[in-house]
Structures are given as C-alpha cells and as structure tokens.
Amino acid sequence: MSFDRLWADLLPIGRSTDGGGYHRYSWTGADTDARAWFTEAAAARGLDVRTDRNGNLWAWWGAPGPGAVATGSHLDSVPDGGAFDGPLGVVSALAAVDELRARGFVPERPLAVGVFVEEEGARFGVPCLGSRLSTGGIDPDRARSLTDASGVTWAAAMEAAGLDPEGIGPDPGLAESFDVFVELHVEQGRALADTPHAVGVAGSIWPHGRWRMDFTGRADHAGTTRLVDRADPMLPLAHTILAARALAESHDARATVAKAHITPNGTNAIPSLVSAWLDARAADEAALTAVVEGVREAAEKASRDHGVVHTMAAESTTPLVEFSHSLRDRLAATLGERVAEADGPVPILPTGAGHDAGVLSAHVPTAMLYVRNPTGVSHSPHEWADPEDRHAGVRALADVLADLLST
Numbered sequence: 123m124s125f126d127r128l129w130a131d132l133l134p135i136g137r138s139t140d141g142g143g144y145h146r147y148s149w150t151g152a153d154t155d156a157r158a159w160f161t162e163a164a165a166a167r168g169l170d171v172r173t174d175r176n177g178n179l180w181a182w183w184g185a186p187g188p189g190a191v192a193t194g195s196h197l198d199s200v201p202d203g204g205a206f207d208g209p210l211g212v213v214s215a216l217a218a219v220d221e222l223r224a225r226g227f228v229p230e231r232p233l234a235v236g237v238f239v240e241e242e243g244a245r246f247g248v249p250c251l252g253s254r255l256s257t258g259g260i261d262p263d264r265a266r267s268l269t270d271a272s273g274v275t276w277a278a279a280m281e282a283a284g285l286d287p288e289g290i291g292p293d294p295g296l297a298e299s300f301d302v303f304v305e306l307h308v309e310q311g312r313a314l315a316d317t318p319h320a321v322g323v324a325g326s327i328w329p330h331g332r333w334r335m336d337f338t339g340r341a342d343h344a345g346t347t348r349l350v351d352r353a354d355p356m357l358p359l360a361h362t363i364l365a366a367r368a369l370a371e372s373h374d375a376r377a378t379v380a381k382a383h384i385t386p387n388g389t390n391a392i393p394s395l396v397s398a399w400l401d402a403r404a405a406d407e408a409a410l411t412a413v414v415e416g417v418r419e420a421a422e423k424a425s426r427d428h429g430v431v432h433t434m435a436a437e438s439t440t441p442l443v444e445f446s447h448s449l450r451d452r453l454a455a456t457l458g459e460r461v462a463e464a465d466g467p468v469p470i471l472p473t474g475a476g477h478d479a480g481v482l483s484a485h486v487p488t489a490m491l492y493v494r495n496p497t498g499v500s501h502s503p504h505e506w507a508d509p510e511d512r513h514a515g516v517r518a519l520a521d522v523l524a525d526l527l528s529t
C-alpha cells in the first residue's frame with residue numbers, strides 16, 4: 123500500500139532532532155517543507171494542486187467544480203506534537219486515491235484532497251485559522267494582525283512564504299464546490315482502543331474555546347519587597363489554575379492552563395505581568411459557560427485579594443458540532459460492510475478535540491473517521507496508530523470516498 127512510502131517521506135519533516143515530537147508551525151521552514159512534500163506527492167499522482175486565497179492546499183482528481191467530494195486534514199502540529207494528528211488524514215487521503223485507482227475505480231464527481239493551514243493555532247493562537255477564514259469565521263484584518271511569540275504577524279509570515287495576505291477572507295467557492303467533506307483523523311482518546319474496531323465515525327465535537335487571561339501586578343525585588351507590599355500576579359494565576367481544575371471536575375468538563383508568559387521572567391523579580399491561556403471544553407454549552415464564568419470569577423477575586431488587575435477575553439470559541447446524522451450513518455453503513463457481525467456496529471464517537479471538519483460542518487455536510495490509537499495519547503510524541511490500523515483507515519476512507527464519488 124502506498125501509505126507506507128508517503129508516510130516515510132513525510133515523517134522526518136519538522137521532527138525534533140532527538141526523534142521526539144514535531145515542531146511544524148505555519149509558514150516556518152518545516153511547514154514549507156511539508157507543503158512541498160504534499161504538492162510533490164499530489165502532482166506525482168496527476169492531481170491538480172491549487173492554493174486557495176487563505177493558503178489552504180487543494181489537490182484535485184478531476185476538474186475543480188461543483189458537486190465535489192473533499193477530504194484531507196492538516197500538517198501543522200502543536201509544540202512537540204505527535205506524528206499522526208493531522209498528517210494521518212492527509213497521507214491517508216493520498217493513499218486512498220491510489221487505493222481507488224488500484225481498484226479500477228472511476229469517480230463520477232471531482233475529488234479534492236485538502237491541507238488546511240494553522241489548524242492547531244500553535245504559532246498564531248487561533249485554531250482552525252485556515253478553515254475559519256474560508257468560512258468567514260474570523261475577520262481577515264484580525265487574522266492578518268495575529269502575532270506569534272516573537273511578534274511576527276500572520277500577514278508578514280504568509281507574505282514571507284510567498285502568498286498574499288491581502289487576499290485572505292471568506293471563500294464562497296468552497297461551499298459552492300464541495301458537496302461533502304470527510305476528514306480522517308487519529309483518535310485522540312481510547313474509545314476504540316478496547317474494541318475490535320480499527321476505525322470509528324465521529325458523532326459530535328464538544329463546544330470548546332480558548333481564553334486569554336492577563337494578570338497585571340507590580341514588578342519589584344524578590345528579596346527586599348515585604349509580602350504585604352506585593353502585587354504578585356503569579357498568586358492569582360495559581361488560584362485560577364486550581365479553580366479551573368475544580369470547576370472542570372464539578373462539571374465533568376475539561377479545563378487546561380498549559381501556556382503562560384511571565385514578564386519579565388526573572389528569578390529574582392516579582393513579575394509585572396502574567397499572561398495565561400485557558401483551554402476549556404465541555405459536553406454542552408451550559409457546562410462550558412459554567413466552567414468559563416467560574417474561572418473568570420475566581421480569577422477576579424484572587425486578583426483583587428492580591429492587588430492585581432485581571433482581564434479575560436475569548437480568543438476563539440467553537441460551538442457544539444453535531445455532524446450530519448445522515449452522512450454519519452451513511453459512513454457507518456459503508457464501514458459496516460467490512461465489519462464482522464460479531465464485532466458489533468461501527469462505533470460513533472463524541473470527541474473533545476476540535477477539527478477543521480467541525481468548522482466546515484456549518485457550511486458543508488461533513489463527517490469524520492477516527493483511526494484507533496492504542497495509547498489514546500495525543501498532542502504528544504507518544505501519539506500512535508498501529509501500521510495495520512493505518513492501512514485499515516486507508517481502506518475505510520477509500521470505501522467511503524468510493525460511495526460518495528459514485529452518486
């Protein structure tokens with residue numbers, strides 16, 4: 123199966139030298155190399171590769187136009203990310219084209235294999251930026267002015283990569299062209315791990331979002347400033363992190379503070395400012411709101427108690443995504459044709475992970491396939507999918523695309 127060759131070619135791109143995790147961030151050298159790998163692999167298959175106004179890549183099998191079926195995922199990673207989150211969907215899509223051709227299949231509709239930019243938001247802070255731009259989910263001016271940790275804007279980084287940031291914005295052609303979008307993704311959890319199923323179908327994506335919290339204190343000397351005279355922003359942050367955890371537990375939700383910037387970040391200087399990001403997710407909007415507003419209250423109280431000024435603002439939010447039930451059931455039926463009776467029905471899974479498919483689902487009928495991850499771990503070098511399950515994913519995607527491309 124061509125998957126293994128494609129996978130071997132992509133694997134080293136953006137990987138840390140110690141063979142650990144990935145650092146493949148939008149518009150950096152690793153991203154450019156990964157985009158070049160995709161363009162070359164697609165062109166080698168006779169696919170017509172185009173870059174849309176937002177920098178997303180689309181490789182067409184058949185003339186681009188209405189009634190198309192689209193598939194694909196992303197190639198960018200979180201810091202020190204795993205090999206599968208994103209790339210598994212892209213490599214499987216190219217391998218599925220090979221699989222369909224090997225079966226002698228001739229599509230009755232065009233197929234587009236896509237790579238979305240900045241799905242993780244690891245460099246510029248807003249996840250699914252490419253799909254949000256194309257679907258009008260973010261103001262182009264705001265996107266252009268997003269900055270990375272060193273102050274480089276999205277516009278400047280995109281321009282340095284040879285693309286025109288002035289052209290970014292809603293792409294009506296996407297919804298006009300695509301009748302359906304299917305994204306294959308490594309499962310980010312263990313729902314499939316203890317089942318006989320190598321592949322499952324997505325049911326829903328939890329509502330989730332990212333909030334920036336700023337705690338403004340007063341810089342001072344760590345050794346000479348009395349405790350009563352301090353306005354130390356680290357203290358309200360500490361209280362807030364513990365409050366977020368308690369709120370997540372009480373609402374059976376997820377709340378994570380995993381990124382913080384401390385200014386001036388000196389061992390012996392009480393910080394003047396601490397910026398931290400809350401990632402919150404829950405099975406329903408009410409629980410998510412309860413967690414986020416509870417965090418806001420806790421942060422404000424702790425800040426007042428310590429003479430610190432607190433602000434908190436949403437940077438990106440995604441409402442509950444319910445994938446098209448008819449499309450979901452159609453995929454499950456297609457996959458079910460390969461599943462032994464004894465193994466039971468194809469699992470339909472909720473997830474707390476966001477995806478471009480989730481963003482697109484408000485504009486295009488969308489579905490997702492998950493490939494079993496025995497570790498359940500993701501956003502880590504320990505993310506995994508067994509080789510035979512990777513191949514099962516390609517066969518499943520080929521089956522699903524054959525069905526969708528035949529009507």
Ligand code: HGY
Nearest residue numbers: 241242249474475476
């Ligand atoms: O953060 C997420 O849920 C996704 O992996 N970008």
Ligand code: MN
Nearest residue numbers: 200207242501
């Ligand atoms: Mn991810």
Ligand code: MN
Nearest residue numbers: 207208241477
């Ligand atoms: Mn992903």
Ligand code: MN
Nearest residue numbers: 343344345390
């Ligand atoms: Mn000194």
